[in-house]
Amino acid sequence: MKIAVLGAGSWGTTFAKVLGDAATGTDRAIMVWGRRAEVVQEINSSHRNSRYLADVALPESITASTDVTEVLHGAELVVLAVPAQSLRAQLHTWAPHVAPAAVVVSLMKGLEVGTDARMSQVIAEELTLPAEQIGVISGPNLALEIARQEPTASVVACAHAQTAAWIAAVCTPPYFRPYTNTDVVGVEIGGIVKNIIALAVGICDGKRMGDNTKASVITRGLAETTRLALALGGEAETMAGLAGLGDLVATCSSPLSRNRTAGRLLGEGLTLAQVGERMTQTAEGIKSGQAVHDLARQLGIEMPITEAVVAVLAGKLSIDELGPLLMSRDLKSEGEIQA
Numbered sequence: 001m002k003i004a005v006l007g008a009g010s011w012g013t014t015f016a017k018v019l020g021d022a023a024t025g026t027d028r029a030i031m032v033w034g035r036r037a038e039v040v041q042e043i044n045s046s047h048r049n050s051r052y053l054a055d056v057a058l059p060e061s062i063t064a065s066t067d068v069t070e071v072l073h074g075a076e077l078v079v080l081a082v083p084a085q086s087l088r089a090q091l092h093t094w095a096p097h098v099a100p101a102a103v104v105v106s107l108m109k110g111l112e113v114g115t116d117a118r119m120s121q122v123i124a125e126e127l128t129l130p131a132e133q134i135g136v137i138s139g140p141n142l143a144l145e146i147a148r149q150e151p152t153a154s155v156v157a158c159a160h161a162q163t164a165a166w167i168a169a170v171c172t173p174p175y176f177r178p179y180t181n182t183d184v185v186g187v188e189i190g191g192i193v194k195n196i197i198a199l200a201v202g203i204c205d206g207k208r209m210g211d212n213t214k215a216s217v218i219t220r221g222l223a224e225t226t227r228l229a230l231a232l233g234g235e236a237e238t239m240a241g242l243a244g245l246g247d248l249v250a251t252c253s254s255p256l257s258r259n260r261t262a263g264r265l266l267g268e269g270l271t272l273a274q275v276g277e278r279m280t281q282t283a284e285g286i287k288s289g290q291a292v293h294d295l296a297r298q299l300g301i302e303m304p305i306t307e308a309v310v311a312v313l314a315g316k317l318s319i320d321e322l323g324p325l326l327m328s329r330d331l332k333s334e335g336e337i338q339a
């Protein structure tokens with residue numbers, strides 16, 4: 001079996017390792033596409049990607065190339081792990097090389113700015129694939145912890161349960177346990193919005209705020225994530241699961257999170273441009289925030305934390321105004337779905 005992983009960053013490389021470790025001793029071949037020749041060369045010569053994963057050793061079943069034609073040739077499973085805003089343009093180039101029967105899986109947690117499309121929708125449009133050939137993997141999945149083989153659960157979502165089960169069976173090494181779900185919308189929305197909530201929690205960290213504040217942001221963040229997911233046809237149970245609550249907790253708690261780190265730097269007083277200079281990896285919430293905000297507006301969904309974070313990112317609200325703005329909202333019942 002050949003598997004193509006497009007994207008040799010933190011999560012793409014880690015997931016290639018998951019795929020390799022899930023099939024030790026078989027003839028599975030995993031080929032990774034990377035933009036940077038030096039990263040590709042290091043994977044091939046030393047079985048490492050030190051730029052993203054320090055000294056983690058990669059399985060020998062993984063090879064890499066900068067030539068996407070070679071990587072996609074004969075791949076029955078194609079895994080996508082590039083920044084969300086770059087996916088559509090990349091797929092224009094990649095589409096002719098994807099086998100018509102291939103199953104394509106998104107590892108990405110972003111919403112496309114301008115179209116408000118989820119990554120599974122971008123894939124369906126650009127590759128003209130049916131829903132049964134498109135999967136999504138999301139959950140509390142900080143790449144470095146998984147690369148270090150720390151036990152982790154995740155969610156494999158596909159509208160067709162059989163495809164989800166097939167994908168899950170392919171990516172189950174001893175340290176990674178995927179659960180299946182047919183709620184693609186809910187799984188994607190959980191992964192997208194938690195990045196924005198993590199920016200807010202990071203801002204709290206940067207302002208030296210305590211755990212009550214952060215727990216309040218996380219919990220109300222889950223409430224607004226759930227409102228958006230339900231409005232789009234997602235399920236409440238998904239938001240209480242690994243791709244909802246689970247990912248929100250992991251991302252908002254971990255110093256490894258790029259989104260929480262970006263928020264912390266903003267909270268410490270850096271400008272967005274200065275944060276961008278410091279970050280060497282993708283913090284999807286910074287760009288997806290605007291798309292989530294636009295989508296919520298269109299649907300008439302209140303997402304006050306997202307709205308406030310987006311206003312901060314746009315320079316329309318100062319960090320010091322953020323807390324008072326959220327605290328001065330009208331009082332309401334906790335159970336109000338549209339609150």
Ligand SMILES: NC(=O)c1ccc[n+]([C@@H]2O[C@H](COP(=O)([O-])OP(=O)(O)OC[C@H]3O[C@@H](n4cnc5c(N)ncnc54)[C@H](O)[C@@H]3O)[C@@H](O)[C@H]2O)c1
Nearest residue numbers: 008009010011012081082086107108109141142143281282
């Ligand atoms: N790192 C994690 O812990 C983690 C976990 C789960 C999901 N994700 C999601 O996976 C996706 C990829 O994240 P990552 O952590 O691998 O990011 P990363 O920043 O570590 O790597 C991104 C990769 O994409 C490449 N890239 C950058 N710009 C590109 C472009 N314009 N076109 C093509 N390739 C480009 C980079 O060279 C790099 O190889 C994101 O949506 C992220 O939210 C990440």
Ligand SMILES: O=P(O)(O)OC[C@H](O)CO
Nearest residue numbers: 139140141142257258259
């Ligand atoms: O580092 P972040 O903030 O992109 O989060 C990584 C993963 O999505 C956590 O599940």
